[in-house]
Amino acid sequence: MHRISGRTGPGGPVPNDDVEINMMPLIDMIFILLIFFLVTASFVRESGVEVNRPEAATAQSKEAVGMMVGITKEGRVFIDSQETDLRKVRGLVEIFLMENPDGGVIIDADGACPTARMVAVLDQCRLAGARDVAVSATRPGE
Secondary structure, eight states: OOEEEEEEETTEEEEEOOOOOOOHHHHHHHHHHHHHHHHHOOOOBOOOOOOOOOBOTTOOOOOOOEEEEEEOTTOOEEETTEEEOHHHHHHHHHHHHHHOTTOEEEEEEOTTSOHHHHHHHHHHHHHTTOSOEEEOOBOTTO
């Protein structure tokens, strides 16, 4: 539909088109960017258990860039808010590392948990192929 305006150009009357902005390409790009960020975002897997971390004068602040494995003072192991058997830790860490090859594992152990249990969890994480395994602690006074 062209309406002829009162203006004339070199080729005769100039059509006055109604201008419509097509929003579909913009919406498509927003959805593509949203999907891109969701796929590339690295998610932290929390242990899901509240523990009293031991104090360490050399504790360093580190961004959580991986999977957290929680160990209670009774020695129970938690991953993703679910209690997990020690034998399943290795498999869960392997799956996590397949999804996040550069991811690390943080062992969030209670200060009163049995040392043997923490070492067993640490061993399972390393057997799964985790290169970056850390034990969480708090600085004195924090």
